[in-house]
Amino acid sequence: MKFYEMTYPQLRDLPRDRIVVVAPIAACEQHSHHLPTITDTVLVTGVAEGVERTLPEQVLLLPTLWLGASAHHLRFGATLSAEVDTHVEMLCDMLTPLLEDGYERLLLLNGHGGNIDTMQMALRHLQPLFRGHILCAASYWDLAEKELAALAEGPRKKMGHACEFETSMMLALRPDLVRREAVRDDPPRENPILRGLFLADDMMQKTDHGCVGYPELASADKGRAFLIAAIDRAVEVIQALLARPLPT
Numbered sequence: 001m002k003f004y005e006m007t008y009p010q011l012r013d014l015p016r017d018r019i020v021v022v023a024p025i026a027a028c029e030q031h032s033h034h035l036p037t038i039t040d041t042v043l044v045t046g047v048a049e050g051v052e053r054t055l056p057e058q059v060l061l062l063p064t065l066w067l068g069a070s071a072h073h074l075r076f077g078a079t080l081s082a083e084v085d086t087h088v089e090m091l092c093d094m095l096t097p098l099l100e101d102g103y104e105r106l107l108l109l110n111g112h113g114g115n116i117d118t119m120q121m122a123l124r125h126l127q128p129l130f131r132g133h134i135l136c137a138a139s140y141w142d143l144a145e146k147e148l149a150a151l152a153e154g155p156r157k158k159m160g161h162a163c164e165f166e167t168s169m170m171l172a173l174r175p176d177l178v179r180r181e182a183v184r185d186d187p188p189r190e191n192p193i194l195r196g197l198f199l200a201d202d203m204m205q206k207t208d209h210g211c212v213g214y215p216e217l218a219s220a221d222k223g224r225a226f227l228i229a230a231i232d233r234a235v236e237v238i239q240a241l242l243a244r245p246l247p248t
Contacts, residue, residue, distance in 0.1 A: 001056060004063045014060065016102040020238045021060045023095065024048040025119065027068030027112035029079040030203075032162035032211035033182035035170055037078055041066040043166060044111025046173045047140045050231035051109075051238065058242060060103070065094065069114040072202040076210050084118055091122035099130045105241050108137035109234065113159070115139075132246055140230045141165065143237055147229035151222065154214035156188060161203070163213025165226055172223030183218070186211035 001019075003011065026041035036042075045064045052061040067090070070081035082090060095106060108119045119137040127135055141148055141159040149157035154164045170178050186207050206212060 001059065002052065002061045016104055018242070019058060019060050019103065020105045020107055020241050021062065021098055021103050022048055022051060022107050022109055022238070023062045024064040024109045024111065025068065025091070025115050026064055026066055026110075027070045027081075027114065028066050029068070029070040029073040029081070029112075030076040030210050031166070032186070032207075032209055032215070033184065034179045034211075034215065035162045035167060036174075036177045037080075038066070038177075039162070039166055039170055040068070040112040042174055042177075043169050044109060044140060046169065046227055047111070047230045047234060048109055050227065051234045054231065054235050055238060059238060062094075064111075065090070068112040069118045070112070072114060073210075075202055075204040087115070087118040088121045088125065091119060092125050095122070095126060095135075099126065099133055104132075104246055105134040105244075106136070107238065107241065110137060110139040113139070113161070132248065134241055134244060134246060136241065138237070140234060144230045144233040147233060148226055151225050151229060153217045153222075156213050160188065160211070160213030161207075162211040163215055164217045164222075165213070167215035167218035168220070168223030169226050170223065171218055171220040172227060175220060183215045184209065184211070185214045185216045187214070188212050 024044045026044045028037050030037060031039045041064050048061055052059045067080060067082050069084050069087040070079050073079040074081060110119055123135045123137055152164055159165050186209060203210060
């Protein structure tokens with residue numbers, strides 16, 4: 001079910017206890033020379049819609065929130081961004097009416113790395129107010145981390161930026177928006193000694209052309225496989241959330 005295609009009487013009559021609200025969140029920001037600024041939104045929407053098609057009676061899909069916390073991309077330009085505190089408030093404001101309307105299980109499905117902190121902070125704000133609800137959040141690539149890593153050809157086995165994963169999925173979903181002639185790898189500049197350490201670098205300090213990873217290895221076939229892996233894992237998680245007792 002898609003929230004934005006339904007009328008208020010239809011939504012009013014939904015069984016709140018047998019539905020997971022899925023709220024996709026993303027960004028509109030630079031994606032190197034070869035991908036459009038709307039990439040994250042296209043990709044998480046593709047995953048979310050695949051989940052809704054698989055579980056049409058158990059999922060209530062919200063429209064994708066395309067504005068993310070993307071300040072770390074601003075020096076490249078071609079980026080729209082909310083401040084961190086603003087984004088936290090946006091997420092809280094978006095979810096509160098649904099929780100007050102009786103929906104019991106809610107999943108923020110994320111498609112942009114800069115939103116990870118803000119979505120977790122938003123749920124921390126909401127949880128004390130809605131203790132009897134299941135409030136959760138995940139980036140689709142974290143849900144399917146093992147599955148995606150097994151499908152990747154390049155040495156980077158986790159999500160980058162305008163990388164093998166994102167470029168492949170865009171070739172599967174919106175090949176018309178991919179500038180194939182501009183694809184160029186940008187191996188991550190990572191010191192293995194610093195593994196586990198958070199470095200507050202912006203993207204210009206990490207990459208010279210706005211990419212992190214190996215997009216030259218991308219293909220549409222691989223993109224379809226990545227999407228299936230992400231959708232299947234999200235479906236598995238939602239089914240488990242429906243079976244999970246509400247907290248007390």
